[in-house]
Amino acid sequence: MTILNFSPLVQNISRRMELTQAEHGGLHALRLGLRLLPHKANILLANDRPTKCCMIIKGYAYRGKDVASGRQIMSFHMAGDLPDLQSLHLEAMDHDLMTIGETLVGFIPHLDILSLIAKHSRLGAYFWRETLIDAAIFREWIINVGGRSGYARISHLLCEQMARMMAKGLAKEFGAPLFLSQTNIAQATGLSPVHVNRIMGAMRNANLVNTKDGRLTILDWRGLVAAGDFDPAYLRLN
Amino acid sequence: MTILNFSPLVQNISRRMELTQAEHGGLHALRLGLRLLPHKANILLANDRPTKCCMIIKGYAYRGKDVASGRQIMSFHMAGDLPDLQSLHLEAMDHDLMTIGETLVGFIPHLDILSLIAKHSRLGAYFWRETLIDAAIFREWIINVGGRSGYARISHLLCEQMARMMAKGLAKEFGAPLFLSQTNIAQATGLSPVHVNRIMGAMRNANLVNTKDGRLTILDWRGLVAAGDFDPAYLRLN
DNA sequence: CGAAATCTTGAGTATAATCAAAAACGGTGG
């Protein structure tokens, strides 16, 4: 028994497909190195050439890149995500991967994953599909920053994160706190932190969200879905 | 000999790897249906569940989705591109795929591609990698619409399309005309058509681009690269 | 308790959207 059996990765795969004994054994054989990283730590930087894939086991991370106007966030990640699966086939990173809060990260050698995939093609298809869902989320983010107002952008972002947390069992109910700071939201939506703050004030006045003891929570799920024009189909949950 | 041998797909794969006799035979065996579509035709619509993958053979296409404020374009595609490879593993389309100008499209059954991949894992890795590069381009578009000024956004977009056309041998020199209308550019950058028009006027004054006889051409590649903060690494050309 | 990060508020400014209308272009049919 490796730690992998208890990891959110196996849980996530099991949510999608019944694993055979052999497939389970293959996953079991993956070598997994662990690192506990503090808030705002680099997991990977642009131009790195990783030889391992990383998995978020506990905590959060984001993909981001510095631009002239500051930092753009391209995705958020939580327990069970493999936020650099693309490194299996793309040598150099084109962005950074950083933690949000204290985060436990597992590292699996590329070679282990590639040989697992070679033996169990269904798992290969699973991993490919995961990267395709990532791409679908990127497309939705292009729509979000390119086509929606500030108010709708933030609403949509909160909906997406909450929907993903619910699907992974990381949040039991809509009242569960989100992990995003206003700075995170600003960098993800292409808005200034000041403007995000003002919009979130308006969202609080509209009783869509709350920030009790510093934690962002959703009060009115349906209202937020409407405000953000959120349709979760692109996430392919279940 | 099927038409596939003359298609840009085989050319693209050959640019990346030396094909073995068997791999070439496998590609050769793919069934390919052809359709010649007019300007602004639907290749696929959101919620469609395609059983074939399509390949642009001649002409152009884009992925787009309607939003409250109009239409957002998420990517442009040209000869050799497989703009719905994701349909291999994601059942329903989450966006539309439409032509720009008269466009020749080839359709290959999913089953043919899946069995090809099963036999020739190197080709499977190639296709997976292509979808990962798509995802890298989506990420760059998030940066573009989220983090750059209107002037830089348009410059970056023009650089990307020109770089891709050059890499595919679809443009011999920087003077070659691009296929984008100002409306296309507006929908891809999240700007209004009017504002795009004004910015492009400024770009013409700066001698970055020209629009002789209605065709958009690049006059000053280095200037455009600087204006758009363009680094082609994410495209993984060569 | 103090330092650092995050959040909040105000005032002035800039970028880009909207509305409206005209000019140029591209293709079609007489």
Place this chain on the structure above:
DNA sequence: CCACCGTTTTTGATTATACTCAAGATTTCG
């Protein structure tokens, strides 16, 4: 070949959304 239609591009004037600068309040954490 030319008149006509729809599309695309262009220009002007006004408005709105969001940014910047600046400073203070609050929270978090060592």
